[in-house]
Amino acid sequence: MDNNFDYSIEMKFKKRFNDHYDGFFSFISINWKKILIIIFCALFYAFGQVQFLLKAASVSDGVEAISTSLAYVLPYLKPFLTILYLCLNIPFIVWFWKKVKKPFMVSTLIFLCCNALFGFIFGLEPVDQFISQKVIVIMKDGWLPIDSVAVDGVIGKSGTTKYVDSGWPVFVYIILTVACCSPTSAIVWKLGSSTGGTDLIAYYISSKLKKPVGNFLVVTGTGMATIGIIFLYICKNTLPASFADKINGFDYILGPQTFGTYLYILLNGFVINLIYPKYNKVKMRIDTREPEKVIAFLKSINFWHPYKIETSVSGYNKENVYSIESVVLLLESNDVANKIKSVIPEVWISISPVSKIYGRFNYSKID
Missing domain, CATH: 3.30.70.120 (Alpha-Beta Plaits)
Structure with a gap:
């Protein structure tokens, strides 16, 4: 047997899943290819959240449920949605910094910062208007840009940013969100990182129990999303009209946004388990x-x-x-x-x- 053969399986797995951490810049220089992929994934993830999920007026999962809920109640926060999400992640980063391996935390922080930057760019009014003119939604009369859809109380409400707030088009945008966000999220997980928030909780529990991480993402995501949905329903039905009218949908607790939100969470967990079957x-x-x-x-x-x-x-x-x-x-x-x-x-x-x-x-x- 050739004793000069490079038996590098163990080192390869340590490199992929448990990179040695000697400092931030050393980590970047060693893992720059992985970091570039994470940045690319953050671009697609931010696009899906801002341009698809937000336009479906649905709630995201995990900590993002808080940021999206606040953005619906306070519309001026919409361009800063991903920046708000980054800020909400600070307590999680601090809490798990010493409980989870450093490469995982550092790469997660890189994802969060890039996601915040790209989300802010996609949320800028000129960029948002341009993309909204190109994004399509299936209608009974054919394929139409969302900005061209007649405002009839079913498809959307007036304003700079158009929303699909009721009916089956909500689920079209949810599927588009899943197609854009879930594979990129799974790739990020496969690279030894996460999208932050309750992902850190899911990762910690998954590592302890040796169970698929997607299962715990569904649990934590559903819990936080439910809180967001109840919060929006209460705001929609109790706040003065000057505030309530700014919230698209959520007239009913079990409206299209609620089902769309849970559909997104379930599909997201399924796709992550499919692409990243860690255990x-x-x-x-x-x-x-x-x-x-x-x-x-x-x-x-x-x-x-x-x-x-x-x-x-x-x-x-x-x-x-x-x-x-x-x-x-x-x-x-x-x-x-x-x-x-x-x-x-x-x-x-x-x-x-x-x-x-x-x-x-x-x-x-x-x-």
């Missing part, structure tokens, strides 16, 4: 006639999961075949399999899902 496990089976080579390889990389060896007889040539089985994380499986195939091309590797395990499991390479 999903699979069974890896390696069939070979030379088990000593595979075992030597696993020892050389200090393979971090237990495995067993079984012997069977090939029905084709009646020779002994050795099967080495181990339960690994889905995120690890491709890297491990590719490394083994690159050293021992003749092995046969199969991977099958595992629904549940009982007992201890090593998560050190991703936590």
Whole structure:
């Protein structure tokens, strides 16, 4: 076996999920490619929140539910929506700074700052007017720019920024929000970061319980969104008309915005779990006639999961075949399999899902 082979699986996973932190500028210089992707994701995320979710007059999830709710009650806050979200994140950043690994917190802070900047740009009146003329909504009469839609009490209300505040077009904009925000959010998670707010709570609980982070995002997001919806409903129905008329929708507690908000939260959690299945496990089976080579390889990389060896007889040539089985994380499986195939091309590797395990499991390479 070639002892000069670069057995870098463990280092690769530490680099991807648990980067060593020696200071902000050192972190940036080492992870500049990852940071660029996070900045790009922040651009799309801000666009989806400001240009789609906000125009659907729906509430976001998590801490963003607070910022969007305040922006609906106080319209002059709308251009500063993402900046307000950044400010609301400060207590979370301070609280979790020493409880969560530093690379995760630093990259999350970078995302939040970039999201605030891009959201402010998208919220500027000239930019917002230009985009609103290009954004389309499905109507019974065809595809129309949102600024061209007649103000009839169903599609929107008058003003510089148009809103879809009732009817099924709300759900069109919710789907557009999911298409824009959820994949970018999942990519950010996959890079070892988050979009902030209750994401930090979800990440902390998920890491402790070793459960999919999307599940906890749904729980925390639903709780905060419900508070925002109740707050807007109360404001809409109790404040003087000079304030209440500025709130689009929310005449009913179970109106389109409420269902649109919960639809967004559920789809968002589903997409994140789909793209970022952090704690999903699979069974890896390696069939070979030379088990000593595979075992030597696993020892050389200090393979971090237990495995067993079984012997069977090939029905084709009646020779002994050795099967080495181990339960690994889905995120690890491709890297491990590719490394083994690159050293021992003749092995046969199969991977099958595992629904549940009982007992201890090593998560050190991703936590």
